[in-house]
Amino acid sequence: MxxxxxxxxxxxxxxxxxxxxxxxxLVYEADGSLVxxxxxxxxxxxxxxxxxxxxxxxxxxxxxxxVPRGSGTSLSGGAQPVRGGIVLSLARMNRxxxxxxxxxxxxxxxxxxxxxxxxxxxxAGYAIAIDPGYQYAPDPxxxxxxxxxxxxxxxSGGIKCFKYGVTVNHVRxxxxxxxxxEVRRLGGKxxxxxxxxxTGLFVGSEGTLGVVTKVTIRVVPLFEAVKTILATFxxxxxxxxxxxxxxxxxxxxxxxxxxxxxxxxxxxxxxxxAGLPRDAEALLLIDVEGSEPGASQDAEKVAxxxxxxxxxxxxxxxxxxxxxxxxxxxxxxFGAMGFVGPNYVVEDGTVPRKALPLALNRIREIVAAHxxxxxxxxxxxxxxxxxxxxxxxxxxxQRDAALRAGEEVLRMCVELGGTITGEHGVGWHKRRLLxxxxxxxxxxxxxxxxxxxxxxxxxxxxxxxx
Amino acid sequence: xxxxxxxxEPRYVFVPRTVEELLDVLAVVERDGLNTLIVGRGSKxxxxxxPRRLDALIVVGGMQPAVEVDEDELVFSSSASTSxxxxxxxxxxxxxxxxxxxxxxxxxxxxxxxxSNMYGPMAYWYMxxxxxxxxxxxxxxxxxxxxxxxxxxxDVAGYNVRRLVAGSMGVxxxxxxxxxxxxxxxxxxxxxxxxxxLDLRALRKLKPVGAVEVDxxxxxxxxxxxxxxxxxxxxxxxxxxxxxxEAEELWGDLTSMAGLFSEPVVLKVVAPPANLSxxxxxxxxTFRVPMLGVAYxxxxxxxxxxxxxxxxxSVGGHVAVLKAxxxxxxxxxxxxxxxxxxxxARVKEAFDPRGLLGAGRYI
Numbered sequence: 001m002x003x004x005x006x007x008x009x010x011x012x013x014x015x016x017x018x019x020x021x022x023x024x025x026l027v028y029e030a031d032g033s034l035v036x037x038x039x040x041x042x043x044x045x046x047x048x049x050x051x052x053x054x055x056x057x058x059x060x061x062x063x064x065x066x067v068p069r070g071s072g073t074s075l076s077g078g079a080q081p082v083r084g085g086i087v088l089s090l091a092r093m094n095r096x097x098x099x100x101x102x103x104x105x106x107x108x109x110x111x112x113x114x115x116x117x118x119x120x121x122x123x124a125g126y127a128i129a130i131d132p133g134y135q136y137a138p139d140p141x142x143x144x145x146x147x148x149x150x151x152x153x154x155x156s157g158g159i160k161c162f163k164y165g166v167t168v169n170h171v172r173x174x175x176x177x178x179x180x181x182e183v184r185r186l187g188g189k190x191x192x193x194x195x196x197x198x199t200g201l202f203v204g205s206e207g208t209l210g211v212v213t214k215v216t217i218r219v220v221p222l223f224e225a226v227k228t229i230l231a232t233f234x235x236x237x238x239x240x241x242x243x244x245x246x247x248x249x250x251x252x253x254x255x256x257x258x259x260x261x262x263x264x265x266x267x268x269x270x271x272x273x274a275g276l277p278r279d280a281e282a283l284l285l286i287d288v289e290g291s292e293p294g295a296s297q298d299a300e301k302v303a304x305x306x307x308x309x310x311x312x313x314x315x316x317x318x319x320x321x322x323x324x325x326x327x328x329x330x331x332x333x334f335g336a337m338g339f340v341g342p343n344y345v346v347e348d349g350t351v352p353r354k355a356l357p358l359a360l361n362r363i364r365e366i367v368a369a370h371x372x373x374x375x376x377x378x379x380x381x382x383x384x385x386x387x388x389x390x391x392x393x394x395x396x397x398q399r400d401a402a403l404r405a406g407e408e409v410l411r412m413c414v415e416l417g418g419t420i421t422g423e424h425g426v427g428w429h430k431r432r433l434l435x436x437x438x439x440x441x442x443x444x445x446x447x448x449x450x451x452x453x454x455x456x457x458x459x460x461x462x463x464x465x466x
Numbered sequence: 467x468x469x470x471x472x473x474x475e476p477r478y479v480f481v482p483r484t485v486e487e488l489l490d491v492l493a494v495v496e497r498d499g500l501n502t503l504i505v506g507r508g509s510k511x512x513x514x515x516x517p518r519r520l521d522a523l524i525v526v527g528g529m530q531p532a533v534e535v536d537e538d539e540l541v542f543s544s545s546a547s548t549s550x551x552x553x554x555x556x557x558x559x560x561x562x563x564x565x566x567x568x569x570x571x572x573x574x575x576x577x578x579x580x581x582s583n584m585y586g587p588m589a590y591w592y593m594x595x596x597x598x599x600x601x602x603x604x605x606x607x608x609x610x611x612x613x614x615x616x617x618x619x620x621d622v623a624g625y626n627v628r629r630l631v632a633g634s635m636g637v638x639x640x641x642x643x644x645x646x647x648x649x650x651x652x653x654x655x656x657x658x659x660x661x662x663x664l665d666l667r668a669l670r671k672l673k674p675v676g677a678v679e680v681d682x683x684x685x686x687x688x689x690x691x692x693x694x695x696x697x698x699x700x701x702x703x704x705x706x707x708x709x710x711x712e713a714e715e716l717w718g719d720l721t722s723m724a725g726l727f728s729e730p731v732v733l734k735v736v737a738p739p740a741n742l743s744x745x746x747x748x749x750x751x752t753f754r755v756p757m758l759g760v761a762y763x764x765x766x767x768x769x770x771x772x773x774x775x776x777x778x779x780s781v782g783g784h785v786a787v788l789k790a791x792x793x794x795x796x797x798x799x800x801x802x803x804x805x806x807x808x809x810x811a812r813v814k815e816a817f818d819p820r821g822l823l824g825a826g827r828y829i
Binding site: 100102103104105131154155157161162165166168169184185186188189190191192193194195196197198200201203204205221223244247248249250251252290291292293294295296297298301350351352353354379381382383384414417418419420421422423424425426430434437438439441442443445446448449450451452453464465 | 536537538539540561589593594596597606610612613614616617618619620621622623624625626627629630632633634649650651652653666667670671673690691692693694695696697698736737738739740741758759760782783784786801802803805806807809810812813814815816817828829
């Protein structure tokens with residue numbers, strides 16, 4: 001690495017906020033997918049937008065790539081420094097700047113952990129007597145560790161997104177630093193900003209247009225009651241059909257999640273065991289919300305629809321504690337995979353909801369053809385699949401087979417009318433697959449959009465676009 | 467056909483009947499370097515800056531309407547030329563609806579609503595057309611057809627071009643088809659009328675799906691299952707309540723704002739919601755959407771606009787002049803775009819390198 005670069009970076013952020021020791025750089029070689037690794041030349045920790053701007057200008061001057069990073073939980077290689085260069089960790093920019101419930105927004109720095117937002121909102125909500133308060137709805141499975149900035153980069157979804165939408169539907173404004181070092185403000189606290197939706201363009205751009213240094217997010221009012229329903233089925237097909245019937249019925253569930261037998265087995269083998277039935281082939285976990293009488297009526301309707309569509313057991317959580325236990329089990333499903341297999345590749349395709357049963361069968365066939373096992377946990381309400389393909393990294397052939405199987409699954413998702421990524425992003429791993437969805441004319445247009453912001457291809461190069 | 471835009475008459479008016487004809491027209495636009503505006507049903511033709519130069523209009527409202535409803539997915543596809551009313555009837559036939567209530571809906575095409583991203587009070591819960599857009603087919607100058615989005619609820623593959631297209635007022639390309647999220651018809655709909663306005667916090671606690679204030683009265687829309695609607699109405703206390711068809715008719719009349727838009731000047735004020743009540747609005751008919759921080763004001767002139775814009779700017783909002791005589795609009799940006807105009811212009815250039823669409827009307 002060019003020592004002049006490290007010295008120049010230290011002059012901007014302070015020597016204590018620059019890492020060059022190979023042992024320390026090791027942590028920044030990969031993201032949460034842990035499938036591939038490439039070492040950065042240097043890691044910097046700016047503390048302000050101005051420092052980010054200084055680092056950006058320097059990267060441009062030295063002609064080295066710069067890779068923004070939050071908690072590094074991305075699952076598509078998005079935070080991986082595939083061409084070396086500077087990893088720009090936003091970890092120090094982790095303050096909640098303002099909780100403005102009068103305007104139903106919260107202003108945060110990018111490295112604020114997703115779950116901190118709700119904690120802050122709940123604390124502020126106590127000031128409003130008798131009011132159920134507010135929540136920040138996007139709740140990716142990683143919400144206890146992933147950052148709001150990372151969620152913005154990937155346009156993360158989550159469990160409640162069936163009703164409330166994904167991250168882009170909750171971002172009112174951004175402060176961003178462009179690759180030339182300019183600090184720009186996009187949107188703000190108002191419901192709408194005039195002109196083209198640059199805020200919406202930045203959300204989900206995976207750090208390839210600039211670096212987000214401040215986020216204004218909307219929070220939504222909580223309801224008085226949430227009812228949680230657990231149902232089991234003899235097959236994932238039957239569960240998928242029940243979801244379609246439920247969605248058609250007029251009920252607007254807050255969340256609709258499906259776990260198959262393998263996923264339940266993994267969860268129930270670990271510390272988050274919640275007494276979920278291990279003998280069911282598929283399990284649905286559903287939340288509805290409203291006033292106490294309104295939510296109760298919806299819950300009854302949901303139960304009745306599920307029974308009419310083949311559920312062999314339907315249970316309403318007896319209280320909030322039981323519901324929380326069930327949801328904690330669901331949210332720990334990825335982590336629990338260690339109990340049934342040493343490693344896994346998680347994919348993230350989406351298919352039309354009615355194609356779920358077919359997709360599940362195809363996934364099993366594809367993975368079995370590679371001699372591997374798969375567990376499925378997914379957002380059934382929106383057709384977002386997360387097959388966890390189990391392998392043992394001590395056998396390199398197994399890892400390669402898992403990656404190949406994953407790619408075949410994503411190709412199948414596109415064939416069924418879906419997408420190669422519902423919420424994890426294209427990143428590094430899936431950029432080769434983007435042409436499955438977009439023509440050369442369309443890809444070229446995206447390249448021109450990238451060039452508007454980053455003409456020298458300095459920020460997160462090699463990501464998203466093939 | 468003769469159509470003037472802010473008093474400027476185009477040399478050519480193209481009325482394609484099919485997508486193929488539209489692509490041919492767009493090839494001509496590029497070949498001949500025609501400064502061109504796109505028109506749907508013409509309900510919002512008064513919106514925008516006075517055209518710098520106008521060679522051609524492309525009227526897409528006459529293209530064949532088509533709607534495809536997928537009840538299992540709660541989505542629909544619609545040609546841009548389909549009228550809002552045609553779409554509403556077709557979706558209702560399937561027990562569904564498009565949960566939007568934008569101004570002038572009854573006079574609009576689906577493409578026009580998406581291209582302008584106009585929204586109404588229900589956007590508080592259902593968000594805007596931009597948020598509901600799953601896939602859009604966009605014809606570019608030169609005659610290429612592009613498609614953005616897989617059409618499923620969650621899709622983050624590539625840049626979110628859908629969000630750029632929605633609300634772009636036809637300056638990036640011509641929307642020919644959209645796929646949107648739909649919603650099931652609720653079991654119950656009620657509109658409650660109070661003869662006073664409410665404090666914002668008090669209003670939010672009632673949890674209406676949308677609320678408007680007109681002439682000192684509050685109108686709140688509630689929907690859901692019967693128990694939910696009755697619970698909300700019970701929390702409200704006194705007031706008149708309309709249900710079902712009557713409620714929908716009242717809500718449709720209110721939110722369409724046809725009377726307000728018949729006035730010569732219409733301003734749209736957008737501010738953080740808690741600030742809106744302090745807006746120094748000019749005298750005139752007003753339509754407030756307090757939970758969104760949006761107010762429409764119909765007045766006789768743009769006198770006082772600068773002060774209103776200065777106030778809006780100070781609280782992080784803006785004031786768009788949606789309608790005004792051309793002479794009043796001649797020396798201003800009607801949209802009140804202050805920052806990042808350079809980036810927007812370059813993004814537009816990525817789609818339309820010669821700047822042929824829009825004729826300075828938007829960006």
